[in-house]
Amino acid sequence: xxxxxxxxxxxxxxxxxxxxxxxxxxxxxxxxxxxxxxxxxxxxxxxxxxxxxxxxxxxxxxxxxxxxxxxxxxxxxxxxxxxxxxxxxxxxxxxxxxxxxxxxxxxxxxxxxxxxxxxxxxxxxxxxxxxxxxxxxxxxxxxxxxxxxxxxxxxxxxxxxxxxxxxxxxxxxxxxxxxxxxxxxxxxxxxxxxxxxxxxxxxxxxxxxxxxxxxxxxxxxxxxxxxxxxxxxxxxxxxxxxxxxxxxxxxxxxxxxxxxxxxxxxxxxxxxxxxxxxxxxxxxxxxxxxxxxx
Amino acid sequence: xxxxxxxxxxxxxxxxxxxxxxxxxxxxxxxxxxxxxxxxxxxxxxxxxxxxxxxxxxxxxxxxxxxxxxxxxxxxxxxxxxxxxxxxxxxxxxxxxxxxxxxxxxxxxxxxxxxxxxxxxxxxxxxxxxxxxxxxxxxxxxxxxxxxxxxxxxxxxxxxxxxxxxxxxxxxxxxxxxxxxxxxxxxxxxxxxxxxxxxxxxxxxxxxxxxxxxxxxxxxxxxxxxxxxxxxxxxxxxxxxxxxxxxxxxxxxxxxxxxxxxxxxxxxxxxxxxxxxxxxxxxxxxxxxxxxxx
Numbered sequence: 001x002x003x004x005x006x007x008x009x010x011x012x013x014x015x016x017x018x019x020x021x022x023x024x025x026x027x028x029x030x031x032x033x034x035x036x037x038x039x040x041x042x043x044x045x046x047x048x049x050x051x052x053x054x055x056x057x058x059x060x061x062x063x064x065x066x067x068x069x070x071x072x073x074x075x076x077x078x079x080x081x082x083x084x085x086x087x088x089x090x091x092x093x094x095x096x097x098x099x100x101x102x103x104x105x106x107x108x109x110x111x112x113x114x115x116x117x118x119x120x121x122x123x124x125x126x127x128x129x130x131x132x133x134x135x136x137x138x139x140x141x142x143x144x145x146x147x148x149x150x151x152x153x154x155x156x157x158x159x160x161x162x163x164x165x166x167x168x169x170x171x172x173x174x175x176x177x178x179x180x181x182x183x184x185x186x187x188x189x190x191x192x193x194x195x196x197x198x199x200x201x202x203x204x205x206x207x208x209x210x211x212x213x214x215x216x217x218x219x220x221x222x223x224x225x226x227x228x229x230x231x232x233x234x235x236x237x238x239x240x241x242x243x244x245x246x247x248x249x250x251x252x253x254x255x256x257x258x259x260x261x262x263x264x265x266x267x268x269x270x271x272x273x274x275x276x277x278x279x280x281x282x283x284x285x286x287x288x289x290x291x292x293x294x
Numbered sequence: 295x296x297x298x299x300x301x302x303x304x305x306x307x308x309x310x311x312x313x314x315x316x317x318x319x320x321x322x323x324x325x326x327x328x329x330x331x332x333x334x335x336x337x338x339x340x341x342x343x344x345x346x347x348x349x350x351x352x353x354x355x356x357x358x359x360x361x362x363x364x365x366x367x368x369x370x371x372x373x374x375x376x377x378x379x380x381x382x383x384x385x386x387x388x389x390x391x392x393x394x395x396x397x398x399x400x401x402x403x404x405x406x407x408x409x410x411x412x413x414x415x416x417x418x419x420x421x422x423x424x425x426x427x428x429x430x431x432x433x434x435x436x437x438x439x440x441x442x443x444x445x446x447x448x449x450x451x452x453x454x455x456x457x458x459x460x461x462x463x464x465x466x467x468x469x470x471x472x473x474x475x476x477x478x479x480x481x482x483x484x485x486x487x488x489x490x491x492x493x494x495x496x497x498x499x500x501x502x503x504x505x506x507x508x509x510x511x512x513x514x515x516x517x518x519x520x521x522x523x524x525x526x527x528x529x530x531x532x533x534x535x536x537x538x539x540x541x542x543x544x545x546x547x548x549x550x551x552x553x554x555x556x557x558x559x560x561x562x563x564x565x566x567x568x569x570x571x572x573x574x575x576x577x578x579x580x581x582x583x584x585x586x587x588x
Contacts, residue, residue, distance in 0.1 A: 064553065078553065126443045138518065142436060142443070149420045149436070149520025150554060157551060158514045161455050161471075174551040177455075178517075220452045220514060223472075224432065226443025257451060257468040259358070259372065260444060 007054035007098070008285030009045060010107060011035075011061040011090065013082050014134075016045060019281035020052045023289070025118045027278055038088045046097030057102045058288025060110025060280050061090060067105065067148050075104055081173075101292035107131075107280060108139035108153070108233075109146045111273065114283025115231045116141055117290070119274035124229045128221050129273075130155075131234035132214065136180040142225065156180040158220065163212040183213035185235060197235065207245055210236075215249035218270065222254065222261070230270045233279055237272040246270060301348035301392070302579030303339060304401060305329075305355040305384070307376050308428075310339060313575035314346045317583070319412045321572060332382045340391030351388060351396045352582025354404025354574050357431075359384065361399065361442050369398055375467075395586035401425075401574060402433035402447070402527075403440045405567065408577025409525045410435055411584070413568035418523045422515050423567075424449075425528035426508065430474040436519065450474040452514065457506040477507035479529060491529065501539055504530075509543035512564065516548065516555070524564045527573055531566040540564060 003022055010017040012035060019030040029052065033044055049057055064078040075091025095102040105113070112121070112129035121127040121141065129139040138155025140147040147153070157178045168191040172181030181187055185197060188210065192203045200206050218230050236242050247266035254263065261269035273279040297316055304311040306329060313324040323346065327338055343351055358372040369385025389396040399407070406415070406423035415421040415435065423433040432449025434441040441447070451472045462485040466475030475481055479491060482504065486497045494500050512524050530536050541560035548557065555563035567573040 140518075142441065143439070145437070147436065147519075150522045151520045151552070153518055153520060154552060155518040157517045159455050159510050159547060161453050174549045175547070216453050221518070223451045224434075224447055224449040224515070224518075225441075226445045226447060228444045253453060253469070255468045258445070258448060 005052060005054045006285040006289045007049045007052065007057040007100075008110075008281040008283070008288065009049075009057060009059045009094075010110070010280040010284060011059055012107065013062045013080070013085075016041060017281050018045060018048050019278070019285060020049075020054060021282060021285035021289075025114070025282050025286050025289075027282060030281065035082075035085075038085055042088075042090075042093050042097065046094065049098045049100070054098070054100060054288075056100055056288035056292040057094060057098055058110065058284035058286065058291075059090070059094065059102060059104045060107040060284040060287070061104060063106055064151060064154070065090065065104065065106060067152055068150075101288070103288045103291045105146060105287060106137070106139065106152050108137035109148075110283040110287050111233055111279040112139035112141055112231065112283065113146060113287050114275050114279040115273055117286045118282065119279060120231050120271040121229050126225060126227050127229040127231065128218075128225070128227055129231045129233060130214065130217060132184060132232070132236045133234035134185050136184045136217075138217070138221070140225070155217070155221075156184070158217060160213060160216045160220075163209045166209060179213060179217055183210055201239060207239075207242060208249075211242060211245040211249045214246050215253055218246070218250045219253040222250075222258070226258075228260070228269075231273055232270065233273040233276065237276045243270065243272050299346060299348045300579040300583045301343045301346070301351040301394070302404075302575040302577070302582065303343075303351060303353045303388075304404070304574040304578055305353055306401065307356045307374070307379075310335060311575050312339060312342050313572070313579060314343075314348060315576060315579040315583075319408070319576050319580050319583075321576060324575065329376075329379075332379055336382075336384075336387050336391065340388065343392045343394070348392070348394060350394055350582035350586040351392055352404065352578035352580065352585075353384070353388065353396060353398045354401040354578040354581070355384060355398060357400055357448075358445060359398065359400060361446055362444075395582070397582045397585045399440060399581060400431070400433065400446050402431035403442075404577040404581050405527055405573040406433035406435055406525065406577065407440060407581050408569050408573040409567055411580045412576060413573060414525050414565040415523050420519060420521050421523040421525065422512075422519070422521055423525045423527060424508065424511060426478060426526070426530045427528035428479050430478045430511075432511070432515070434519070449511070449515075450478070452511060454507060454510045454514075457503045460503060473507060473511055477504055495533060501533075501536060502543075505536060505539040505543045508540050509547055512540070512544045513547040516544075516552070520552075522554070522563075525567055526564065527567040527570065531570045537564065537566050
């Protein structure tokens with residue numbers, strides 16, 4: 001590998017995806033390891049990036065993670081259900097281990113940033129990234145900046161109107177029937193009593209039900225934040241027809257109220273991630289490239 | 295009146311409230327006129343402020359209003375149901391008439407700014423202002439700035455989970471059962487088939503119902519935007535016990551998930567407008583004071 005290299009790490013609860021990108025964000029090399037005990041997992045990650053001589057390391061991490069510069073626990077994983085990872089000083093360990101500048105953000109913000117720099121949200125000032133998989137995450141790009149608020153968005157736990165006739169109680173351990181509790185992968189498997197994701201879409205009405213929940217969230221975000229674009233990531237990108245149905249339902253729910261988005265051009269408002277399935281690692285790599293300080 | 299004076303205008307669909315404040319935001323003089331034909335109404339407003347020799351004029355306007363500097367219709371009222379006011383060049387007319395710098399924002403953003411500068415959101419970086427009256431409006435203060443997005447927030451039209459057992463169809467002409475269609479003043483009057491606002495609270499369960507809808511909205515905003523404070527304006531501030539019930543319900547709905555806000559300190563998270571009922575005009579006046587350019 002010649003030229004400058006930038007490391008990207010997608011730090012998930014079940015696996016760690018590492019990648020090395022060139023200065024344009026092209027993936028040169030990638031590797032995946034399972035997320036096990038923090039010490040050995042982080043040691044493995046550090047070794048990977050040291051060997052590949054990266055200039056910077058960008059990290060998109062599962063949450064909650066402390067992103068407040070002024071906080072004494074800045075860069076630490078916070079109160080996660082993955083108990084071994086609670087209070088792990090992720091940023092510090094990676095920085096000291098790899099010996100390069102490390103930039104840390106949430107997994108959804110990293111993916112969103114990848115889409116803003118190289119994907120479907122280029123040139124956009126106000127966008128959201130919604131990923132639907134084992135959980136639901138929402139990242140916000142507002143006024144041309146990644147938004148964090150006092151901690152970071154936990155938009156997957158927004159409350160949401162039920163799909164007509166849906167009596168599933170919801171499976172979020174904190175809120176039962178919040179967005180994630182109704183519409184993330186595990187909620188769909190449990191609701192339809194099936195084991196494999198592909199079986200979900202064979203269930204009558206499942207496409208409409210799932211599209212409803214995601215369209216409700218998109219409608220709320222659009223009303224509240226006057227967005228110009230919404231990028232969808234995670235498993236939804238892989239389900240034929242789902243993005244199209246979400247566009248139709250969002251147009252219905254917006255109901256001719258806002259001057260924008262144009263309901264006849266929803267295919268320019270709601271887009272699947274252009275970098276799919278690499279938006280997370282590429283986004284992390286360009287985050288490190290663009291925001292690292294010595 | 296001695297010292298510098300700053301004009302504030304709360305430009306509503308039914309009335310125009312004008313005020314002159316001193317440099318500290320203290321109201322020195324105020325007047326209200328009904329909102330009639332644009333020409334005569336604006337002429338009256340211009341005369342009021344010219345007579346009082348204000349340095350600047352800040353305006354909080356009913357929407358939708360074009361706040362995009364780069365737009366050819368910047369400063370105009372857009373597609374309002376008040377047909378005579380459609381396309382009225384509000385900013386231009388006031389600026390030329392009064393001969394002073396004019397700063398324009400939405401009515402909710404003006405009120406929010408008043409609370410940020412002089413009221414209950416002082417020193418806060420991420421806050422929302424929610425007003426419940428004849429409509430529901432939401433203003434956002436994110437990263438220490440008023441947020442607009444591509445137009446401005448229309449958060450009152452967010453979709454929201456129904457109060458258990460509530461079968462009211464909703465009365466938003468665009469969305470039926472959006473937040474405003476379920477929980478603004480007219481929706482409550484229609485649902486309970488009463489004519490006066492004070493009769494609403496005599497209806498069984500009305501406090502719980504209304505608190506539910508507002509708490510749902512606060513919960514969504516808090517999850518999504520990781521807010522530090524929520525300010526409530528409009529009629530809700532005047533209803534004994536309503537803010538307290540909203541706090542309780544929001545704490546329940548947040549459900550021990552976020553590290554902040556502290557559910558035992560909801561009285562520091564959700565506050566009635568400290569400047570009530572003057573947050574709109576005082577906010578407009580300080581908006582003009584702080585953001586005007588020659």
